[in-house]
Amino acid sequence: MRDRILAAAAIDFADRGYAGTSIGLIAERAATGKGQVQYHFSAKSDIALELVRSSFSRAPFANVIDDGPTVRGMEAIVASIRGVAGAFRDDVSVRAAVRLVREYHLIPVALPTPYLGWVARIGMLLREAEAAGEIPTGLDHDLEAWHLVAYFSGVQEVSNRLTDRDDLPERIEEMLARALPALGVVHPERFL
């Protein structure tokens, strides 16, 4: 029941935002009563918090290596960026989490800060890429990671606003084709 409530809440938060979603609406979509929702969650903000936490801790955002031992360095960065883009399109919980995080000023609990975990992860992968000779030495890995995450965020935002993310996969490939050479990646076509 708890998972059913979270799945129902994700749909409403993604579509209507925090203010437009009520416990009653979530209960209705989960085909249960408000009492059941309130038994599992003390407030609407608790549901929002749990959705954001679980989305942010999941790959490919997470600051852990979870793509298996064979994917490292630049290959893992490209996989992570493509993976996050796919999750934005295909995973309603991620869409809900992203929208909730942007509406944080409406939500009376402290949500996890976005971006930081992903920046840290990509910074770590850039260190691997340097060790593997995939990028020039001497880059500021955390700064380059910040810029990759910022560029990605803008691409998904503009794509979302202008095409409802229809063109996101193609825009992401265009982004990678620009960002990897800008990083000085050696033979970037290997990773694209």
Added chain:
Amino acid sequence: MRDRILAAAAIDFADRGYAGTSIGLIAERAATGKGQVQYHFSAKSDIALELVRSSFSRAPFANVIDDGPTVRGMEAIVASIRGVAGAFRDDVSVRAAVRLVREYHLIPVALPTPYLGWVARIGMLLREAEAAGEIPTGLDHDLEAWHLVAYFSGVQEVSNRLTDRDDLPERIEEMLARALPALGVVHPERFL
């Protein structure tokens, strides 16, 4: 009085968003009565619409050449990006407009679509840059303009969220130092 109401509304919309702002609040900040506000604007959404329209039509967003005849091509692109970044930090009406445009789903009037005008303007300036030999020939100018605007949008968004735009000027210079060489700008340091 109309301008005083708009200036007051900009502060509240920028700080509290559309839902958190009321006609009463705007009237109080403008040191007038609700009747005066309602005399000038038929609804809260009309005030929002006028703020967005006037911000979007102003330089450096606008799809017009208004930097004077001496600034063209790549120099005008850099000036436009720096100018928009400055406006995000220093102009409360622009901050209000940007926030309102992101909250468009809450506002019962059709707001102008963001990004498109600025993409069109930068595309035009890239054509000038090509004619002046500042960038390689054969680029898709509208596509490159889309990516400059998207990258900018992400930079301002992440900077806003993590530092309240404190680090925006420095992040924008870092962005330009990455984006201009990626465009193939000849001697990018001329423009930075």
